[in-house]
Amino acid sequence: MRSVPATSTFKKLQAFPVAEVWQNTQTGEHSLHAAQSFTPNQVICSFAAATTLSHPTYLTVQTALDTHITLRPFYLQYVNHSCAPNVFFDTARREFIALSAIRPGDELVFFYPSTEWDMQQPFNCHCAARNCLKVIKGAAHLSPAQWKKYRLSNFILEQLKLHVSKIS
Template sequence: MEIRVAGDARIDVLRNDDGYSRAVATVALAEGEVLAPFGARETLSTPNYLTVQTGPDTHILLSPEHLQYINHSCDPNVFFDTTRMEIIALRAITPGEEVQFFYPSTEWTMDRAFDCLCGSSACLGRIAGADQLDADALERYAFNQHILDRLAERLAEAA
């Protein structure tokens, strides 16, 4: 059984009996629509498991705080745009659908790599940050500018 533990008019955070929490949309969203703006309730110079990377050396704890329950998927339906500070729908989302993003789209190196259990046919298996992705994965996903800049630096160094 799940109970609502947080949220707003567009997102509910649900927690099950095992303590697993997830964010679900409470409204229908069209591709490209803004689900939510976000900001920083605190800025750190190093990542932790709750931060979102917004620049080469900036990692934020999300505000509003309930956005931290947007989990990872290798088949994401939202994108954290760290330039505009908005969460954008990558495709149509229906009410009740879990809201998920691709963690390496914001994270160069993650504090805690993990074995992905998203169940997607596109699942990458091990999620450790954009610096660990192969060329195929790099072509398949959208990334924030600070990640694209690091990828360009890496290519320039290899040349």
Template sequence: MPRNDLMDTATLPSGEKGYVARQDVPAGAVVGSWEESAVDSEPTKFTIQVGRDRHVDADAVRYLNHSCVPSTFVDASTGSVVALRPLAAGDALTFFYPSTEWEMTTPFDCACGHAGCLGKITGAEALSADVLRRYAVNDHIRALVADRDAVAVD
């Protein structure tokens, strides 16, 4: 379980496991955090990318599901999960997978159901800089986009 008092593991309406807010949470609050204990160079379905060639398997993100309209941001530089908006107790904690992942080891068809859903989620590599500008993304993703396109993602 992640180091915090603000998230619980629950079975979501979809039937899959996910993290939910344990109590009301203000925007900007850290709802989870982790310490890097094992850094891998190779990604798996359960790791998150924290640098160009660095991936960690952390309990704080193990059951954070994807959404094209995420409720949290996974900050790879600080090892924290931050609420992007006020959350009510029981709200699903989700993040935008391409905010950390350049190339997904297990791409999938998104079922978030939001207007503007991106459909197939394969990682930031497949998204334009314009699309990525709509989201909070990590520094390593910004750098990889800049290398690919010779443009900055703010």
């Protein structure tokens, strides 16, 4: 899990039955937190495409090579990245799923490369997970060991089948 500095304080901005939008009062960053407990593989909620775009933005989730969706319910946009994720976007079933046991108040974090193939805007990760990848660039840039370690969307698995011999 992401380590939050002990001095961080949060303001709850909005509460929904399954999750709450919090804001870090020091950094201004938003995050999504569980409003109830979830068990591994439990469906937290279904989601739909609010809009469908041909190019990614920092708000989109990739569902095909040239298809990137913004999410409904909108608060799913506040799910941040971690290299030790506790949630997963199943883009085939359109279900937002718990990967591990989650308690109320836990931040919900997903692994961006689980849906993003080759990110146009890589970023440096500071998630503080033991196996933090440091630079997040998309699933195309992971090692075979990393592909095996994470749950990946059907789209990413299809891309791996097409490209893995060229990459490795």
